[in-house]
Amino acid sequence: xxxxLKPWPFMASTKAPQxxxxxxxxxxxxxxxxxxxxxxxxxxxxLTLFVGGALLWRSWLWRQQARLPARWLLMLVVFAGVAGIGxxxxxxxGRDAGVALIVFFMALKPMEMRTRRDSMVVVMLGFFLLLTxxxxxQSIPTGLWLLAATTLLTATLIRLYGGAQPxxxxxxxxxxxxxxxxxxxxxxFLLFPRVTGPLWGLPQDAYSGLTGLSDRMSPGSLNKLIQxxxxxxxxxxxxxxxxxxxxxxxxxxxxxxxxxxWRALPRGDRAGxxxxxxxxxxxxxxxxxLEAHNQRWLLALDxxxxxxxxxxxxxxxxxLSREPVRSRARYAFTSAPDFIANRQExxxxxxxxxxxxxxxxxxxxxxxxxxxxxxxxxxxISDAALRLFRQEAFFYTLQPPLLGEHAVDDFLFATRRGxxxxxxxxxxxxxxxxxxxxxxxxxxxxxxxxxIDGYLTVRQSDAHAWAEIWLADRGWVRVDPTAAVAxxxxxxxxxxxxxxxxxxxxxxxxxxxxxxxxRNRWEAANNSWNQWVLGxxxxxxxxxLSRLGLDEPDWRSMTSALAMLCAxxxxxxxxxxxxxxxxxxxxxxxxxxFCTRIKRLGITRADWEGPLAFxxxxxxxQPQLAALCHEAASIFADLHYGNGTxxxxxxxxxxxxxxxxxxxxxx
Amino acid sequence: xxxxxxQSTIAEVIAAANQIILGKExxxxxxxxxxxxxxxxxxxxxxxxxxxxxxxxxxxxLGLQFSRIQFTSDMLPADVIGISIFDRERSDxxxxxxxxxxxxxxxxxxxxxxxxxxxxxxxxxxxxxxxxDGQTRPLPEPFFVxxxxxxxxxxxxxxxxxxxxxxxxxxxELGYPNHNAERALLEGGGRREQLPxxxxxxxxxxxxxxxxxxxxxxxxxxxxDYVQTLIAATRNSPQFIHGLSxxxxxxxxxxxxAWAFIDGRNMVLPEDVQAVLPGVACHRLRLVNSSSxxxxxxxxxxxxxxxxx
Numbered sequence: 001x002x003x004x005l006k007p008w009p010f011m012a013s014t015k016a017p018q019x020x021x022x023x024x025x026x027x028x029x030x031x032x033x034x035x036x037x038x039x040x041x042x043x044x045x046x047l048t049l050f051v052g053g054a055l056l057w058r059s060w061l062w063r064q065q066a067r068l069p070a071r072w073l074l075m076l077v078v079f080a081g082v083a084g085i086g087x088x089x090x091x092x093x094g095r096d097a098g099v100a101l102i103v104f105f106m107a108l109k110p111m112e113m114r115t116r117r118d119s120m121v122v123v124m125l126g127f128f129l130l131l132t133x134x135x136x137x138q139s140i141p142t143g144l145w146l147l148a149a150t151t152l153l154t155a156t157l158i159r160l161y162g163g164a165q166p167x168x169x170x171x172x173x174x175x176x177x178x179x180x181x182x183x184x185x186x187x188x189f190l191l192f193p194r195v196t197g198p199l200w201g202l203p204q205d206a207y208s209g210l211t212g213l214s215d216r217m218s219p220g221s222l223n224k225l226i227q228x229x230x231x232x233x234x235x236x237x238x239x240x241x242x243x244x245x246x247x248x249x250x251x252x253x254x255x256x257x258x259x260x261x262w263r264a265l266p267r268g269d270r271a272g273x274x275x276x277x278x279x280x281x282x283x284x285x286x287x288x289x290l291e292a293h294n295q296r297w298l299l300a301l302d303x304x305x306x307x308x309x310x311x312x313x314x315x316x317x318x319x320l321s322r323e324p325v326r327s328r329a330r331y332a333f334t335s336a337p338d339f340i341a342n343r344q345e346x347x348x349x350x351x352x353x354x355x356x357x358x359x360x361x362x363x364x365x366x367x368x369x370x371x372x373x374x375x376x377x378x379x380x381i382s383d384a385a386l387r388l389f390r391q392e393a394f395f396y397t398l399q400p401p402l403l404g405e406h407a408v409d410d411f412l413f414a415t416r417r418g419x420x421x422x423x424x425x426x427x428x429x430x431x432x433x434x435x436x437x438x439x440x441x442x443x444x445x446x447x448x449x450x451x452i453d454g455y456l457t458v459r460q461s462d463a464h465a466w467a468e469i470w471l472a473d474r475g476w477v478r479v480d481p482t483a484a485v486a487x488x489x490x491x492x493x494x495x496x497x498x499x500x501x502x503x504x505x506x507x508x509x510x511x512x513x514x515x516x517x518x519r520n521r522w523e524a525a526n527n528s529w530n531q532w533v534l535g536x537x538x539x540x541x542x543x544x545l546s547r548l549g550l551d552e553p554d555w556r557s558m559t560s561a562l563a564m565l566c567a568x569x570x571x572x573x574x575x576x577x578x579x580x581x582x583x584x585x586x587x588x589x590x591x592x593x594f595c596t597r598i599k600r601l602g603i604t605r606a607d608w609e610g611p612l613a614f615x616x617x618x619x620x621x622q623p624q625l626a627a628l629c630h631e632a633a634s635i636f637a638d639l640h641y642g643n644g645t646x647x648x649x650x651x652x653x654x655x656x657x658x659x660x661x662x663x664x665x666x667x
Numbered sequence: 668x669x670x671x672x673x674q675s676t677i678a679e680v681i682a683a684a685n686q687i688i689l690g691k692e693x694x695x696x697x698x699x700x701x702x703x704x705x706x707x708x709x710x711x712x713x714x715x716x717x718x719x720x721x722x723x724x725x726x727x728x729l730g731l732q733f734s735r736i737q738f739t740s741d742m743l744p745a746d747v748i749g750i751s752i753f754d755r756e757r758s759d760x761x762x763x764x765x766x767x768x769x770x771x772x773x774x775x776x777x778x779x780x781x782x783x784x785x786x787x788x789x790x791x792x793x794x795x796x797x798x799x800d801g802q803t804r805p806l807p808e809p810f811f812v813x814x815x816x817x818x819x820x821x822x823x824x825x826x827x828x829x830x831x832x833x834x835x836x837x838x839x840e841l842g843y844p845n846h847n848a849e850r851a852l853l854e855g856g857g858r859r860e861q862l863p864x865x866x867x868x869x870x871x872x873x874x875x876x877x878x879x880x881x882x883x884x885x886x887x888x889x890x891x892d893y894v895q896t897l898i899a900a901t902r903n904s905p906q907f908i909h910g911l912s913x914x915x916x917x918x919x920x921x922x923x924x925a926w927a928f929i930d931g932r933n934m935v936l937p938e939d940v941q942a943v944l945p946g947v948a949c950h951r952l953r954l955v956n957s958s959s960x961x962x963x964x965x966x967x968x969x970x971x972x973x974x975x976x
Contacts, residue, residue: 588976607974610938640976641887642934 017115023164025062025113027156028122029055032110034149035129036103042136043100044088050081051107058110069111078108099132119160126153140529151178166650183569191545191562193555194538212293213251213442213463218261219407222421222442223398228460231291232444233299234527235456238285244446245490246337248302248466248478249458251443252295253316255349259357260407262425262440265316275313276343279305279336287332289530296320299443299458301335302478308332315349316439317341317476328530343475345437350470353437361408361429368433378436378471382479385430389423389484392416396486420489423481424465437470441478445490452524464489587639590652594632597659601625611636631655677877677929679868680728687724687858687865688717690848694839697946698725698813700925702874703881706836706918707792707812709777709950714817716841719773720858722813726771729874730867731809734769738780740823744787748797760800767791770807770871774814778824788812789831809874829953836918837943838950881928886920886935889976893937894920896973897944901952906965908953919947937975944970 033055040048061068081104082092089097106129109122130146130153155174162170212232214221233249254262283305290298298311300319307313308331311321319333356365371381393416400418403410408429411422418426424440431438445464447456466480483490550557584592595605595614603621605614615633619626632655638644639652677699684695698721701708710718719735726733736747749765766772767788774788791797792812796805814835817824832838844852852858869877894916902910911919920935922943927935945963952961 591976606971608937608941608971610936610941610975612936613938613941637932637934637936640889641936642885 017117020114020116020119021160021163022062022065024119024156024159025110026059027152027159028113028119029059029062029110031122031126031149031153031156032106034152035126036106038133038142038145039099039103039129039136042096043103046084047081047088047100047104051103054107054111068114071112074108074111081108095135099135102129102132116160123153123156123160126156138534140526143529143533147178151175154178169650180573184566187562187565187569189536190541191558191565193558193562194536194541212291212295212460213297215252215295216261216263217254217421217425217440217442217465219400219403219418219422219425222463222465223419225460225463226398226419230460231523232293232458232460232462233288233290234530235286235288235301235447235458236454237456238287240284241449241456242282242284242301242337245483246302247446247456248337248441248464248480249299249444249447250302250318250441251297251299252441253318253468254440254442255316255352257355257357257425257429257440259360259405265352275315275317275341277303277305277313277317277336278340278343279303279338280340281336281338283334283336285332285334287330289328289330289527289535290325292325292327294324294326296322296324298325298331300333302337302443303339303341304333304335305339306334315342315346328534330531330535341475342470343473345470345475350437353439353470354432354435356429356432361406361433363406363409363413364426364429365433367412368430371430372434378431378434378469381434381436382431382469385427386479386481386484388412389427389481394418394423394485396482396489420482421465423485424467427467427479427481431467431469439468441466441468445480450520450524450527452520453527455524455527457523585640587636587644587649587652590649590656591632591636591640594636594652594656594659597656598625598629601659611640625659628655628658676868676873680725681929683728683865683868684721684724687861688721689851690845691717691721691841694841695721695725696926696929697837697839697943700922700929700943701837701946702729702809702811703878703925703928704836704918704921705809705878705882706921707814707834709832709835709838710813710815710841711818711838711950712815712841716843717858718813718815718841719775720862721841722771722773723859723862724865725813727862727865728868729771730869730871731770731811731874732807733771733773734766735773735775736766737775738777738784740779740781740825742780742784744784747784747788748791748799751800762799762802762804764804767797768804768807770809770811772810772812774812776817777814778816778826780825782825782828785825785827785831788814789834792834809871809878829951832950833912833914835950836922837946839946877928881925882921884924884927884935885933886924890935890937890940893973893975894923894940897940897969900969900973901948904969906955907961908955911948911951915947915951919944922947941970 036051040051043051060066082101085097085100085104086092089100091097092101102125106122106125109118109125113119113122126149130149133142133146151171151174154177155170158170158173158177159165162173213225252264255265256263284301286301288299298308298319298321300307303317304313304319307319311319311331314320368381371384375381375384395417396419397417398419400411400422401415403415408426411418411426412430421440421442428438428440442463442465444458444462445466446462447458449455450457464482466478466482468476468478470476480490545551545558550561591611598605598618601622603618609617611633612630615626615630618629632652635644635648635652635655639648680699681692681695684699685692688695698708702725710721712718722735723733725731736742745765747765747767749763749768751760751762753759754761777785777788780788791806792810795808795810796803798804816827843849898911898916898919901907904910919940923935923939926943927933927939930939932939945966948966948969949961949963952965953959954961954965
C-alpha cells in the first residue's frame with residue numbers, strides 16, 4: 001500500500017527530467033486554488049480575477065490536453081503582472097505586495113508545469129503561501145483551513161510519487177502522515193523557546209486596519225465604531241462582577257476642544273505630580289485580554305489601583321502601555337469603582353480644562369452664565385445641566401442630524417438628537433462655560449457575560465463617551481449625561497437604548513435565543529483559542545514548564561529538552577514502524593479490523609480459525625452477513641495466502657466499511 | 668480463485684462415492700486427497716465398516732485397476748510381490764507378478780502379517796518399484812496402497828513400527844455410520860453389489876496431470892510459517908514422545924495442497940492444513956502417558972493452541 005517513494009528529482013539531476021503525469025495535474029491546480037483563495041479578501045480585484053482566470057484556463061488546457069502557452073507570452077504576462085502589483089502597492093516589498101507577488105506566481109507556475117520538478121515547485125510554493133495567511137488572520141477557521149490545505153499538499157506529494165491510487169487511499173495516507181507529525185507539532189509548540197514580541201519583524205503595514213477608539217473625537221466618529229460587533233476585549237474577574245452601572249472602561253481622555261473635535265493633549269502638556277487615587281469601598285481584580293488596536297491605552301476599569309507591569313497610570317488617569325498594543329495581550333488589574341482621584345490638580349491642567357474656543361456657541365455660554373448666577377455650587381450647576389437633558393425633549397439615536405458651526409448650540413437648542421459623544425461634548429462645554437473644569441472621557445461601557453466560559457465580552461459597539469468634572473473637595477468626578485437621557489444605555493446596553501430602526505450590527509442586536517447561544521459558544525471557543533494557542537507567550541510557557549518540574553528554564557535547557565523529546569518521539573515511531581512491519585502486513589491488519597467489527601456484531605473469531613472457516617461459521621450463526629463475510633475472507637485469503645493485488649486490500653477495507661454498525665444489529 | 672477444468676470431475680467422484688459409502692464424505696475427501704498427493708492410505712478400524720468398499724469404490728471411479736491381498740501371519744513376501752517360476756517351454760524363469768502390481772492395492776489387515784512380509788510391501792510402497800532376482804520392475808503408475816489394520820489390541824497382530832507407519836501419508840478411521848446413513852444402508856442392501864454398476868469418471872492418464880496440478884497449489888510464506896509452528900509445537904509438546912519428522916511435514920504440506928485442490932482453490936489456507944493434520948499426524952505421534960497413538964482430540968488441542976495469523 002505504501003507508495004514506493006522514488007528519490008527526489010533534484011538528486012537525479014543528471015537524468016532526463018521526469019515528465020509530469022496527466023492525472024496529477026488536477027491535484028496541483030487544487031493546491032494552487034486552495035492556497036491562494038483565502039487571500040482574495042485583501043488582494044486587488046484585478047489580481048483575484050487574474051488568478052481565477054489563469055487557473056480556469058489551465059484546467060481547460062488540461063481537459064483538452066492542449067499545449068501550454070509559449071514562453072515569451074508568459075514572460076510578457078510576468079512583467080505586466082509585476083508592474084501592476086508595483087503600481088498598485090507602490091512597492092514590491094512589505095506584506096501586502098509580497099503576498100500579492102507570491103499569489104501571482106502561484107497562478108502562473110502551472111502554466112509551465114511540464115516536469116515533475118515543476119510540480120514540486122508548485123507544492124513548495126503552496127506550503128510557503130500557506131504560511132503567509134497568518135500575516136492576516138490567526139483565527140480558528142484559518143487554522144482549520146490551513147490544516148485541510150496541508151492535508152491536500154501532502155496528498156498531492158503522495159499522488160506525485162505514488163502514482164494513481166483511489167482518492168480515499170491517498171487522503172487516508174496523507175492523514176496518517178500528518179497524524180504522525182502531530183506529536184512533533186505539539187512538542188515544538190510547547191517547548192520551542194518563546195521570545196517576547198514576534199520572532200522576526202513583521203512588515204510595517206501589518207498593523208493597518210486595526211479598529212478601536214481613536215485619539216480624537218468629533219461628532220459621528222464614535223457611531224462608526226458602535227456599528228461594529230467586533231470584540232474589543234474580554235475580561236475575567238477573579239470574584240464577583242461590579243454592578244453594570246459601574247462598568248466604565250477608560251480609554252483616551254480629551255481636554256482640547258476646537259469647536260468640532262475633541263483631542264487628547266500631547267503627553268508633555270500633562271506634566272506635574274503623579275496621579276493620586278484613593279480607593280473607597282470594594283476593589284475588583286481581573287484579567288483583561290485586549291485585542292490589538294494599535295494605541296497605548298489599556299482600557300482599565302475606572303479606576304485602577306494596580307496596573308500590570310510595563311504600564312503607567314497617566315496624569316489624566318488613563319492606563320497606558322509603553323508601546324502601542326499591536327497583538328492580543330493579557331493584562332491583570334485591580335480596580336476600585338468608587339474612588340477619589342487627584343484631589344490636588346495642577347493649575348495648568350485645570351486651566352486647560354476650562355478652555356473653550358472663543359466666539360463659538362454663544363447661546364450655550366449664555367445659559368451657563370445664567371446657571372452660574374443662579375446656583376452657588378458646581379454640583380448644582382451640573383445637576384441643572386443633567387436636568388436639562390432629562391426634562392427637555394432630548395432623544396438618544398445613532399442617526400443624529402448634522403450640526404453646524406456652533407455645534408453645541410445647534411444640538412442643545414435645535415436638533416436635540418444625538419448619542420453619547422453629543423451629550424458628553426455638550427455637557428463639558430456647558431460646564432467649562434460655567435467655570436467648572438471638565439473634560440470628555442472615551443472608552444467602553446458595560447459588556448456582556450458569555451455564559452459558556454464566564455468571560456465578560458466588551459465589543460466595539462459598547463464604545464461610549466462620558467464626562468468628568470473636577471470638584472475642589474472630591475477631585476475628578478464622573479458624570480454621564482447619556483444616563484440622564486437614556487438610562488437604559490447604562491443599565492442594559494446599547495441595544496435597549498436605541499430605537500428599533502436604528503442601525504446596529506446583527507451580532508449586537510440578537511433576539512433569537514439559540515442564535516445568541518451559538519454566538520456565545522463560538523466566541524467562547526475563540527477565546528480559548530486566543531488564551532491557550534495564540535496567547536501562549538513566554539510567561540505561559542514558563543508556567544507550564546515549572547509545572548513539569550523545569551524551574552526557570554533558560555533557552556539552552558529548553559532547546560535540549562526539545563531535541564530530546566523529538567528524538568524520543570522519533571525513536572518511538574521508528575520502533576513502532578519496524579514492529580508493525582515485521583509482525584503484520586497491511587492485509588492482516590485490515591482483516592483483524594474486519595474481525596474486530598464482526599466481534600462487535602457478536603461473533604468472535606478464534607485465534608486458530610482460518611478465514612474461510614470463520615466465514616463459514618459466521619454464515620451459520622448470522623446468515624445475513626454470510627455473503628459479505630465470505631467475500632472479505634476470500635479476499636484476505638488471496639492477499640495473505642495467495643497472490644493478492646493492492647486493489648484487493650482496498651476491497652477488504654471496503655468490506656469492513658460495509659458491515660452494519662453494531663447498534664443496528666443488536667436487535 | 669477457482670480452478671476450472673477437472674474440478675467438476677473431482678466433485679463427481681466425491682458425489683458418486685458418497686452414494687456408496689454413506690455419510691463419510693470427509694473420509695472420502697481425505698482418501699482422495701491422499702491419492703492426489705501420491706500418498707498411501709492406512710485405514711485403521713474394525714472389520715465391516717466399509718474399508719474395502721471405500722478402496723474398491725475409489726479404484727472404480729478413478730478407472731484404476733484394483734487388487735486385494737488378505738494378510739495372514741503365514742504370508743511370505745513372494746505372495747505379495749510375485750514369484751519367478753521356471754517355464755519349461757522357454758527354459759527360462761518367468762516372473763508372475765503378485766497382487767502388488769496393480770494401481771490400487773488393498774492390503775487387508777496388514778498388521779496380521781509378519782514383519783518380514785510387511786517390510787516387503789512397505790519397501791515397494793516407498794520405492795514404487797520391486798527388485799527380485801536381480802531385476803528391477805517398476806510398479807504401475809499411479810500406484811496407491813490402501814492398507815487396513817485392526818486396532819492393535821486385537822490378538823494375533825504385529826503392530827507396524829513407527830518407521831513403517833511413517834510411509835503412510837494419511838491414516839483414517841472410518842467409524843460407525845451415523846443413524847440415517849445406517850438406515851439407508853439397511854434399506855438399500857449391501858453396497859458391494861452396486862460397485863459393478865459404477866462408471867469410471869477418469870482414465871488413469873487423466874489422474875497423473877491432476878496429481879501434478881495438486882502439487883503445484885500455491886503455498887505462501889505465511890502458510891509455511893503456520894506449518895512450521897505446528898510442527899514445532901508437536902516437537903516441543905510434553906504430550907508426545909517425539910514430534911513430527913521433516914518427512915511428516917512434507918506429507919502434511921502435500922496433503923494440504925491436495926485438500927485445497929479438491930476444494931477448488933489455488934492456494935493453501937490454514938483450514939486445509941487443519942483438515943488433514945489429524946490424518947497426517949495421529950499415526951506418527953505417540954502419547955507419553957498411554958503409549959498409544961495420538962487421538963484426534965490431541966490434534967484438535969494442538970490446532971487450537973496455534974494462532975493462524
